[in-house]
Amino acid sequence: MASEASGGAPGGADAKRSKKKRLILLAVPLVLGGAGAGLWFGGILPALLGMQPPPAVQAEVQSAPRQPVFVTIPDITANLNAPGRRSFIRLKSQMEVSAAPDAAALQASMPRLVDLFTTYLREMRPEELRGSAGTHRLREELIARANIVVAPARVTDVLFTEILVQ
Incomplete structure (x- = not known):
């Protein structure tokens, strides 16, 4: 033991x-x-x-923080893709760019930008615009399309003033 x-x-x-x-x-x-x-x-x-x-x-x-520049987009009214009923969207927005030269490029390409936005909105269904998720998707799509139009300038954000879906 x-x-x-x-x-x-x-x-x-x-x-x-x-x-x-x-x-x-x-x-x-x-x-x-x-x-x-x-x-x-x-x-x-x-x-x-x-x-x-x-x-x-x-x-x-x-030392040089840049102030963003805001460019007002003309009001856009478009009919939505809603089979069997009439549905419209009215959109008022502003684009945010990082510098004045980008704002000038955005202003110069405004007709093309409005056409592109209107064409995109006509393909949307009212259900796709519901809620904050719909608004967020719309914002991302508009930013992507705007960056294609104004390249090499860069759009940093889209700010919605009014979105009305009827």
């Missing part, structure tokens, strides 16, 4: 050591990963690796 008691103690010590070793093997990579992530997102690691732009470029970007 004495040999069993003495034999059981060293086995328990080995189990404790293996648990500590396992804990250390798990904790060290987590601590190192956390420290690395902190250095990366803090901007220290990219600066050490030379991945940040030169200070002159960085200062220019920070």
Whole structure:
């Protein structure tokens, strides 16, 4: 019996050591990963690796925040694709661009843009425009179409002033 008691103690010590070793093997990579992530997102690691732009470029970007430019789109009234009934949409909106040259390009291509929007709206069904999800899909589609028309300029957003579906 004495040999069993003495034999059981060293086995328990080995189990404790293996648990500590396992804990250390798990904790060290987590601590190192956390420290690395902190250095990366803090901007220290990219600066050490030379991945940040030169200070002159960085200062220019920070010192000159651009104000968006809003361009009013003419009111659009179109009949919707609703078989067996008459359904219309009236849309008042504004386009947001990041700079004045983009606004000039948008203004210059306004007839083509209104035609493209009207054609797209005529293919929509009233059910597709219901709720915030419908409005969001409409916004995304209009942005995509506007960016095709005004390329290389870029439309950043469409702001709806009024959407009326009858």
